[in-house]
Amino acid sequence: MNIRYILLSAALATLALGTGCRKAELEAPSQDTSALEMEQASEMPNRKTVLHAVRLKFAPNQIDQVERIVKEQAGKPRMDLSSIPFLKEMKAVYLYRVFPYAGKFEPRTRREGMHLWYDVVFEREISTAAAQQVRQRAIEIAQQSSGVDIVELIRIPRLPKTSVTELSASELSAQTRTSGTLPTDDPLLSKQWHYHNDGTLIRAKRGADINLYKAWGVEMGRSDVIVSIVDGGIDVQHEDLRENLFINTAEMRGVSGRDDDGNGFVDDVYGYNFALEQGRITPHSHGTHVAGTVAARSNNNRGVAGVAGGDGSPGSGVRLMSCQTFHTDPTSGQSRNGGFEAAIKYGADNGAVISQNSWGIPGYEKIDASLKDAVDYFIKYAGCDNDGNQLPGSPMKGGVVIFAAGNDGLEYRAMPSAYAPIISVAAMSTNFEASPYTNRGTWVTIMAPGGDIYQHNGQVLSTLPGGSYGYMQGTSMACPHVSGVAALIVSEFGKMGFTNEELKKRLTTAILSEDINRHNPRFFGRLGIGYVDAFAAVTSNPGAVAPKIPQWQSVEVTPRGLEASWLAVEDADDEKAFGYKVYYSTQSLSQTNLAQAQYQKVIEPETKVGEQIARLLEGLEASTTYHLALTAYDRWGNESAPSLTSAKTHANRRPIVRVPQHEPIRVSGDETIKLPIEISDPDGDTWHYEILGSAQGTIVRRTDKGLELIFRVVAYVGEYTLRLKISDQHGASEELSIPFEIYRNAAPSLERPFAKRYLPQGKAETSYDLDDFFTDPDGDELVYTVKLLDNPSVRIQLTGSRLTIREEKLGPSVIVIEAVDPRGQKAVATLQLEIVPDEIVHLVYPTPVLSTLNVRVAEYLRSISLRILGADGRELLSQRAKLAPGNQIVKIQVSKLSPGTYTLYAEAEGKIYRQTFIKR
Structure with missing residues (x-):
């Protein structure tokens, strides 16, 4: 088993992916290292990072030393990294290259700087909190090192969640084809409404499909077009997929355990399993379903048809490369994932020109630099040699990367899908309406059928592992429709000189004659250019003449x-x-x-x-x-x-928004902060508000005077901005941005303890400033309470942080002091006092004494003379003691005195104190 798999598997094993594909939030920050934050495993489950590692892009001047260490210590369970000081300080124990050695593709890998990316694993800690501290410290060290260019948390991608409805044996056996009514003989084709919708399903509308039947009259897919499926593993034995699989013939015919084709990977016959880091692909429901939509074998009298699955003739149909990044153990059900960046790059290196991705990284609106590098690499090098020139056998120069938009039902920049060079796909139901779960935004490129959540036969039908078939829904299912249409375009037009830009132009202008905004007025302009039209995509008109001039x-x-x-x-x-x-x-x-x-x-x-x-x-x-x-x-x-x-234009004026002066908004725990906003319109128009982006848990309520914002802890620890748009009835608007911070509140602490005090009677009034003793790590103002325990000898008064103490009688007192922050967290301390007679000596002990006599003197004294007299009045011992503040005990060694009765004689500041004691 690979060492990285061993080290990181514990973290990944806790993140079971569930059963479906309603996508959790897509992904991810960023090259901005200031955005790196700490996260607990117990926090919001849709955002996860590997706790015991970080990702670094080493500076070019550091990489030679790094590579030498990795080469010399490869295979060891731990590496000795002490020769690189900042790695030693980070407590690093292993380095793992994010983009593995690529054999014959290594020259361009290094030219693009992808060999500089490493995952740095450090010691596992017993507790989550300790591990977080190690990671945060490692981040800080790396950010300050000249040997590191970029630092990233290792985000953990997820598949969207969905249910799977598998066809029963009776449903499968009952499927027959009516001769002459359908374009292929696939028995289940009539149930694939997403290809040709006749409007007979409940809630369905005729034509809400990808217009595939007409497209098949032009093109059905050719075998030199390869689509990499970055997902769970494809069932390579499935009867409806195996004829359309990418096959690495050098590995299939080669020696097991050897890299026969020199691409850096061993036994990668159908692709590579990056989740388990092995050549063997393990079947996965999600990946198999996605693959079937792209290119299940068509016209083979079996199961379903794929968008670009061929016409049934030998060698037809595009090829599916399984770049497995998700694995589910069939026995335990435990899920693992990994290698996403490497998987995307692998597709470009091994012949794919289309990268199909129905996954995301929850909760982030910036793309990680390492993932961006992978996407950019695929776009640049797919179909090309090491110098970026189109390969003779490739149908296209460069590649396209296609991602699902995500299934949160939200309007935010879901990553990686929202990264501009990516084609992002939103999901349509059976009636031209946006599926309720689909994400939205001006970054969405196009829409395709993703399925109806109300009935399983209104979902997308495709292949499942074990030779089975079934329904799923989600943008995960919409995305492979677009990848399949892209494959048809390359099949029809691909040749020397055909480029990825031409593919994108054809794909993003191939839309049905239906107005997506009319069908979805609530999401005007935020679902993409329109519904993908496979027939328009393979239309061959070059369009050399501009339209007429409109008037x-x-x-x-x-x-x-x-x-x-x-x-x-x-x-x-x-x-x-x-x-x-x-x-x-x-x-x-x-x-x-x-x-x-x-x-x-x-x-x-x-x-x-x-x-x-x-x-x-x-x-x-x-x-x-x-x-x-x-x-x-x-x-x-x-x-x-x-x-x-x-x-x-009309003389309409914008609403007037007044935000009162306020302290920085910081919330923690169950705290809420309210901020009133005054809103008026100078023209007397009515107004409404809109939240731009995510509210991050903030509640917005209308009031008589405007709005009330209620900030509370729902999102992660971090800094956020609530953005509001206030518009009048005619469209004039004002935007408002309110920054706020969510933080983990730390309890106050006792900075220094209270020493026990002995106060002389008649001079016993004293005071303390409690702020000198307690501190709050968050800088919050503390509120104090004080309490006297039973039978006190003093009276106390608390004014703010000032504690005043006055004598009541001789004897001890205990004061309990609590320091409380605004969120109710507290620190507790005790102050012990004793009112003693106004003597220069308060106490002589122990008596009888064996060896050391302790003399506790008054607090105000800085020196005292002490003598010990025998029973006959002769002076036997004498010493002059100097006293430091807070140390009022003088020790006298009497071990050499004979047993008997003696007198202690003390003198200071004109006062004399006498006390007899017994020596044993």
């Missing part, structure tokens, strides 16, 4: 902005324009300066040539003249000349 019909001034309208225009070689751009500027516009102006894209796929299109331009400055330009463009980016006009 303004009208531009009306309304309180909300400018309402512009025009007629849809034709395109000589594409039937009609694909979309329109409405440019606007406070400066005059012409053909030459359009690139400097802002614009809105308008796509109305349902509109026919000659029908009216209208768009409201909002968010414009009031009482301002705007110059407008209108152009039409086709799928291929050809844009018409502009049509020009101008108009002046």
